[in-house]
Amino acid sequence: MADMRVIAGKARRIPLKTIVGDATRPTTDRIKETLFNILQGDLYEIRFLDLFAGSGGIGIEALSRGASFACFVDQSRAAADCIRENLRRTRLADQAEVQNCEVRIALEQLNGQPPYQIVFMDPPYGKGLEDQVLKTIAERRPTFVDAQTLFILEMAMETDETHLADYGYEIWRVKEYKTNKHIFFTLAISKEEEL
Numbered sequence: 281m282a283d284m285r286v287i288a289g290k291a292r293r294i295p296l297k298t299i300v301g302d303a304t305r306p307t308t309d310r311i312k313e314t315l316f317n318i319l320q321g322d323l324y325e326i327r328f329l330d331l332f333a334g335s336g337g338i339g340i341e342a343l344s345r346g347a348s349f350a351c352f353v354d355q356s357r358a359a360a361d362c363i364r365e366n367l368r369r370t371r372l373a374d375q376a377e378v379q380n381c382e383v384r385i386a387l388e389q390l391n392g393q394p395p396y397q398i399v400f401m402d403p404p405y406g407k408g409l410e411d412q413v414l415k416t417i418a419e420r421r422p423t424f425v426d427a428q429t430l431f432i433l434e435m436a437m438e439t440d441e442t443h444l445a446d447y448g449y450e451i452w453r454v455k456e457y458k459t460n461k462h463i464f465f466t467l468a469i470s471k472e473e474e475l
Contacts, residue, residue: 284298297335297365306335322398323342326347334359340367350377354379355381387416396429414444418447429466433465435461441454
């Protein structure tokens, strides 16, 4: 596996620790760079939520590029320890929170917080975890998302994303790579719900 690093911003070039074994699938630097080129104008002073965070590389990149706060969620203790070590290495720990629990439990704990402007999800492929999480968010309408929250879901290339509309999400963009893709979407909220 290639060494992971922060690509740009105040923590630029700092190497990141990754988790030993194949339990996680860190986003490659090339894909990460493409993703953040798309997001570059939308990161300053935002709140960033990194679900199924793995080694934390995506949320840490967001912090390095100007996000004011990032919350990292992963149920693996090894992943949570890795994220904390990477936050220490990059000196970004004071802008972050790490929740070491199952993502659906974290959704309950996050309710009551102000909205996150970006929610990034990179769940294990082929297990349907993203559907469980997105359906829960759509049904419960927690405080930590609103109509402006941009969701980004990393999926295997062969996975169909069109069913997200059935949960009440509006897809804005699909960026395809060789073996996977990023889906950009928002939660459709009616005028009545916003009042």
